[in-house]
Amino acid sequence: MSFQKYLVSLAALLIVTSLQSQNTVGVISHNTADTFNALTLFTSQTETYLINNCGEVINQWTSNYPPGNAVYLLEDGTLLRAGKIGNTDIVFGGTGGIVEKFDWEGNLIWSYEVSSEIRVQHHDVFPMPNGNVLILVATVMSNAEAIQAGRNPALLTESVLYNEQIIEVEPVGLNGGNVVWEWNIKDHLIQDFDSSKDNFGNVAENPQLLDINFLSGRSGLANWLHINSIQYNENLNQIILSSRNLNELYIIDHSTSTTEASGNSGGIYGQGGDFLYRWGNPQSYRRGSESDQLLFGQHYPHFIPQGLPNEGQIILFNNGLNRSPSFSEVFILEPPSTSPGFYVQPANTAFEPAVSDYIFTKPIPTDLFSRILSSAQMLPNGNILICDGDSGYFIEIDENENIVWSYINPTGSAGIMSQGDNPEDTPNVTFRAIKYGLDYPAFNGRDLTPGAPIELNSDLNVACNPLNTPEFALNQLSIFPNPVNDVLTIRSENNIDFIKIYNNLGMLVMESNYMEQLPVSNLKNGLYFLELSSGSEKVTKKIVKN
Numbered sequence: 001m002s003f004q005k006y007l008v009s010l011a012a013l014l015i016v017t018s019l020q021s022q023n024t025v026g027v028i029s030h031n032t033a034d035t036f037n038a039l040t041l042f043t044s045q046t047e048t049y050l051i052n053n054c055g056e057v058i059n060q061w062t063s064n065y066p067p068g069n070a071v072y073l074l075e076d077g078t079l080l081r082a083g084k085i086g087n088t089d090i091v092f093g094g095t096g097g098i099v100e101k102f103d104w105e106g107n108l109i110w111s112y113e114v115s116s117e118i119r120v121q122h123h124d125v126f127p128m129p130n131g132n133v134l135i136l137v138a139t140v141m142s143n144a145e146a147i148q149a150g151r152n153p154a155l156l157t158e159s160v161l162y163n164e165q166i167i168e169v170e171p172v173g174l175n176g177g178n179v180v181w182e183w184n185i186k187d188h189l190i191q192d193f194d195s196s197k198d199n200f201g202n203v204a205e206n207p208q209l210l211d212i213n214f215l216s217g218r219s220g221l222a223n224w225l226h227i228n229s230i231q232y233n234e235n236l237n238q239i240i241l242s243s244r245n246l247n248e249l250y251i252i253d254h255s256t257s258t259t260e261a262s263g264n265s266g267g268i269y270g271q272g273g274d275f276l277y278r279w280g281n282p283q284s285y286r287r288g289s290e291s292d293q294l295l296f297g298q299h300y301p302h303f304i305p306q307g308l309p310n311e312g313q314i315i316l317f318n319n320g321l322n323r324s325p326s327f328s329e330v331f332i333l334e335p336p337s338t339s340p341g342f343y344v345q346p347a348n349t350a351f352e353p354a355v356s357d358y359i360f361t362k363p364i365p366t367d368l369f370s371r372i373l374s375s376a377q378m379l380p381n382g383n384i385l386i387c388d389g390d391s392g393y394f395i396e397i398d399e400n401e402n403i404v405w406s407y408i409n410p411t412g413s414a415g416i417m418s419q420g421d422n423p424e425d426t427p428n429v430t431f432r433a434i435k436y437g438l439d440y441p442a443f444n445g446r447d448l449t450p451g452a453p454i455e456l457n458s459d460l461n462v463a464c465n466p467l468n469t470p471e472f473a474l475n476q477l478s479i480f481p482n483p484v485n486d487v488l489t490i491r492s493e494n495n496i497d498f499i500k501i502y503n504n505l506g507m508l509v510m511e512s513n514y515m516e517q518l519p520v521s522n523l524k525n526g527l528y529f530l531e532l533s534s535g536s537e538k539v540t541k542k543i544v545k546n
Contacts, residue, residue, distance in 0.1 A: 025410035025417045026455040027055040033500075034404040035396055036379040037507045038435040039443070042387070042394075043071040044411045044428065048081060049454060050436075053405060053506035056450035061102045068096020069373075069431040070124045075441040077104040080127050085113070087120045090138055090162070092223040093372070094123040099135060101171070104446060112169060112177045119165070123228045128168065132180065134239070136230045137165040138223070141186065150191030150199045152213050158222040166230055166239065183239075183252060183273050185210060185225065187262040204286035207351070208264070208274035214284045216246045217322070231302035236341040237268060238276065240301055240314070246284055247295040249316070251277040251335075251343070269341060277335050277343040282350035292350060294331075297321025299389070300375040300432060304332075309382045312340075313357070317374040317386070328368045330376040330386060332358035360384070360401060375432040385435050392428035396435075410455035418456040438507065450504050479530065483544040486521040490514070490532070498533040501543075520545060 030053060039050050039058055048061040048071050065083030072080045078101055085097035097115030102108055112133070114121035119139040126134040139162065146161040147153055168181035189199045190209035203211045215224060229242040237255040242248075253267040253276060260266030261273035269276055280295030282288025301316035310332055318329040333356045336344040344352065361368050373389025382399045392409030410417040412428035436442065452458065478491040490496065499518060501510040504527045512518065514532075523545045530541045 024420055025408045025423050026419065026453050026458055027053070028406040028408055029403060030054065030405055030506075033508070034383075034398050034402075035506065036381050036383050036385075036435060036437070038379070038437045039440075039448075040385075040394065040407070040433055040435050041071060041073050042409065042430050042433045043067045043069075043081065044392075044409055044430060045413070047411065048079060051407075051454070052450055052504070054450070054504075055407060055453040055455075055458070056504075057452065057454060058448050058450055059104065059446075061106050063100060063102075065096075065098060065100075067431055068098065068121065068123075069094055070126075071432070072125075072127050072434075073436055073440075073442050074127055077442040077446060078102060078109065079104075080125065080133065082121060082123075082125050085115055087115045089117045090120045090140070092122075092138075092226070094226075094228060095138070096121045096123070099125050099133060099169075104442075109174070110171050111175045112171065113175070114167075124230045126230055126232050128232065129234050132168050132170050133177075134230055134232060135167050135169055136227060137167060138162045139165050139184075146212075148197055149186060149189055150193055150197045150212050152193045155213060155215065160222050162223050162225070164225050164227045164241075166241075181254070181261070182258045183256075183261040188264075188274050204348075207278065207285040207287065207345075208271060208276075210275070211284060211286075214246065216281060216284065218245055221245070229300050229302075231300070233303040235306065235312075236303075238341060240303065242298055242301050242316070244297045244299070244319075244321070247281040247293060247297065248284055249279055249295070249298070249301045249314070250275045276341070277351060279333070279335065279351050287346075287348070287350045294318075294356065296323045297372070298331075299373060304378045308378050308380055310334075310358075310378060315376050315378055315384075317370070317376045317389075318356075319370055319372065319374060321371055326367070326369050326371075327361055328370050328374070328388070329356075330358075330360040330384060331356035332378075360386075360397065362401065373429055373431050375434070377434055379435060380437060385433060387430055387433035389430050389432070392423065392430040394430075394433045410453075416454060416456060419458050477532075477539070477541075479541055479543065483546040484520055485546050486519065488518045488520050488530075488543065490516055490518055490530075492532070492534075494534040494537075496532050496534055500531040500533075502529045502531065504528070 041050050046063050050059040061079050063083050068082035068084035070082050081100050082096040083098045087097050097120050099112045101110040119137050121135050124136045141161045141163050143156050163186040166183045167179050169177040170180050171177050188209050189212045190201050190206050191199050191212045225243045226245040228244045231240050239252050239254050241250045253269045256267035263272040264274045265272045281293045297319040299317045304310050304313050313334045315332045318331050320328045336352045370388045370390045375387040377385045383396050385396050387394050394407040395403050396405040398404050408423050409428040409430050412426045414426040480489050496514040499512045503509050525545050528543050530543050532539050
């Protein structure tokens with residue numbers, strides 16, 4: 001993608017705002033013609049929800065633990081989820097400690113605990129194609145170990161320093177696992193503070209290594225890196241990591257053995273466990289200044305899967321933490337490479353691109369800004385799903401950056417909200433929101449009959465048709481018989497231009513120019529939404545096909 005887009009006009013904002021319904025939680029705006037037909041997965045407190053575009057619950061899983069934080073729906077219909085068990089020895093935002101797997105019916109079929117005085121799972125896990133699970137782990141380095149590694153003692157303000165580790169676990173039984181691969185950041189450090197200690201060298205000449213004394217303007221926290229995401233690219237056999245505190249992303253080789261992963265040679269790309277690529281803050285390797293910093297507390301960088309628009313590029317949510325003025329962005333960037341997975345290694349300059357290839361930020365209706373959490377996902381139809389995590393606000397934008405669907409998580413630490421409640425009164429933070437298309441293998445043969453929305457006192461007529469206009473709705477409109485068998489009669493004082501029928505998952509199943517006698521015998525039995533268009537006005541009515 002070679003273009004860039006920044007702030008849009010206030011006029012566009014007013015158009016979007018005018019189309020919004022009166023809902024305060026759940027589905028706020030919904031345009032079934034442009035929204036990607038899919039089911040959205042997110043976790044809140046002990047619950048994980050799978051909802052359709054009308055906000056109705058398709059499935060729900062219950063854990064004994066609040067999030068810890070990532071959750072994934074696997075192709076076989078099982079749910080992989082990290083949980084927070086409350087480690088009191090290692091305490092920082094995002095800690096979890098247990099990884100769980102549930103079947104479609106909600107039964108716990110595997111769990112694996114990573115929590116002790118010296119290590120804890122946190123933030124992310126990733127389901128591997130071979131059935132194994134990548135797990136992100138913080139492990140303890142004593143101050144003596146940190147100093148021996150080259151840390152400036154003046155930058156050690158706590159009693160320990162956290163190493164970041166990735167382990168690959170092969171599940172065994174109900175609660176066991178074998179660690180089959182391991183990578184540690186402490187094996188890939190450099191420092192120019194003390195020549196008598198380990199890892200001494202020239203920082204600027206070794207961008208494949210991490211300067212143990214770079215803090216990106218932050219104090220000497222034990223949690224100096226705060227890795228908040230690990231994602232895997234099967235085609236390249238690479239892992240991409242995100243450091244919130246250092247404002248960088250890193251790519252490493254997963255094709256190595258554990259021994260090779262601790263060194264700087266071996267693997268497909270010949271660099272062992274060193275960084276193959278890094279981006280976002282060239283100050284960290286002495287090839288830029290503060291003005292060159294591009295990432296600010298970012299979350300969820302990942303490779304766009306094959307078959308999607310901009311496949312192979314990296315998409316992420318750039319939070320904008322510690323930046324003034326405060327605003328967030330969605331970035332899409334393409335790392336320069338000589339061949340797939342072999343990235344251009346600059347001699348004396350920063351890793352390219354100099355700016356993100358695509359940038360999105362705009363009011364939604366207020367400025368897009370999430371201090372923590374959040375995600376962005378490229379969808380098959382070219383739309384992008386954005387999760388504004390600290391307010392539990394999901395929006396889907398089309399290729400022209402129009403908002404075609406928006407949803408506010410109606411559940412949080414104070415319980416489930418009712419329609420009409422102010423979501424600002426109830427913390428409803430959401431780590432990520434991910435859409436799965438209706439053709440996703442997990443849904444094959446499953447009962448996807450929707451239940452009620454999560455929020456109380458919901459109004460599906462509003463949720464499924466924000467363009468509903470009262471003037472049109474109140475005019476004489478006759479639709480009969482309902483339930484209908486073969487032919488639906490539609491009569492109105494308005495001139496009806498167009499007719500669309502959607503199933504209960506929001507999928508368009510029929511469209512036609514207006515006809516008073518509409519044949520529907522080909523529809524399967526069930527609940528449908530009939531949308532009638534009259535000029536710029538629309539109305540939606542529920543119908544039942546028998």
